[in-house]
Amino acid sequence: MDSAPNSRRRAFAAAFAALGIAFLALALYYALSGLSAETWDYSLPRRIKVLAGISLVAVSVGMAAVVFQTVTANYILTPGIMGLDNLYVFLQTLVIYFCGSGGLGELAGPPQFVATVALMSGMCALIFVLMFRRRDGSVYYAALVGIVFGIAFEGMSNFMQVIIDPSEFSVLEGRMFASFNRINVGLLGISAAAVAAAALWMLPDFRNLDALTLGRSQSVALGVDYRRAVLKSMVAVAVLTSASTALVGPVTFLGIIVASLARFIFPTYRHGVLVPGAILAGLCVLTFGMLVTERVLNFAVPLGVVINFAGGIYFIYLMLKYRSL
Numbered sequence: 001m002d003s004a005p006n007s008r009r010r011a012f013a014a015a016f017a018a019l020g021i022a023f024l025a026l027a028l029y030y031a032l033s034g035l036s037a038e039t040w041d042y043s044l045p046r047r048i049k050v051l052a053g054i055s056l057v058a059v060s061v062g063m064a065a066v067v068f069q070t071v072t073a074n075y076i077l078t079p080g081i082m083g084l085d086n087l088y089v090f091l092q093t094l095v096i097y098f099c100g101s102g103g104l105g106e107l108a109g110p111p112q113f114v115a116t117v118a119l120m121s122g123m124c125a126l127i128f129v130l131m132f133r134r135r136d137g138s139v140y141y142a143a144l145v146g147i148v149f150g151i152a153f154e155g156m157s158n159f160m161q162v163i164i165d166p167s168e169f170s171v172l173e174g175r176m177f178a179s180f181n182r183i184n185v186g187l188l189g190i191s192a193a194a195v196a197a198a199a200l201w202m203l204p205d206f207r208n209l210d211a212l213t214l215g216r217s218q219s220v221a222l223g224v225d226y227r228r229a230v231l232k233s234m235v236a237v238a239v240l241t242s243a244s245t246a247l248v249g250p251v252t253f254l255g256i257i258v259a260s261l262a263r264f265i266f267p268t269y270r271h272g273v274l275v276p277g278a279i280l281a282g283l284c285v286l287t288f289g290m291l292v293t294e295r296v297l298n299f300a301v302p303l304g305v306v307i308n309f310a311g312g313i314y315f316i317y318l319m320l321k322y323r324s325l
Helices: 004-032 040-072 084-099 102-106 110-134 139-163 166-175 185-212 216-221 226-248 254-265 271-296 303-324
Strands: none
Touching (some): 004 271, 040 185, 040 254, 084 110, 084 166, 110 139, 185 216, 185 226, 185 271, 254 303, 271 303
16 A cells, blocks of 8 residues: 555645646647737737746746745745835836936846846845844834835835826836736846846745744754844845836736645645745746636736736635634
8 A cells, every 4th residue: 555655745746737737738829829810919919928927927926925935934925024015116106207208118137127126025035134134033024014014115106106197007007006007028038037046046935935834933943043034035036026016017816826726736845846836836937827818808907917906806715614623
């Protein structure tokens, strides 16, 4: 008779295979369906670019969401709570407020992209490092400070949006939601490098994160350097979230969807399983969402709106579920 660990490994392998096949089927259908000899040269490169952006966002959001939930010991929170989405919208609003809508096009090159990612990740990392150290390692205090900063950025953005020209606000409104159709191809390589660097930096710490699921006291008893593990994780989360947000825009509720799917499909504490599971789930969700946005809704609604709508409903469900426990 097969042992329980072997059966579990086979079940996980089957789940990974099913997710991988589902993504490949969705990606091939998205890339090849509806093509003709007249549209092949235009449509196929655009769709491949979209799939490349989807892959980067799925990797960054999937890893960031699972790691953040482990560090905070809360399966409802996501990195969006640190206010990075609001900071991104504030930066876009700031450019239009002072430079006009043409400023967004002029400030869309690699140097400006790197500056945006550095500013967003640096602010988040600085807040967490300073607050985490001052409050004796309180993750929740650092997260609360991030929420306050996010509210402040949202308030300043709303103030400037009220007084800018309505035509320029319409341009800004397009930047307030994630869009995979306006990805700058020149930025894909820079984003991939940032995401790969953060992911490779985190890989050796997966075992420490496994121990963190037991709680602070138990992980310290097992020999984990709690402060170092948490700070390193949060810096990596900040870089991953900033890179994906600066590339396509804010996808606030994507993290909670893919992390919850991964924990449901792979009921384990091991991050070597959960993180790849969340990435595959993100690939499937985003590719299916693009199909719905383009083929069903005819681009009437951005993908970010669809994701946030579904994720918002699921978030409310989780709040009611945990409240009843």
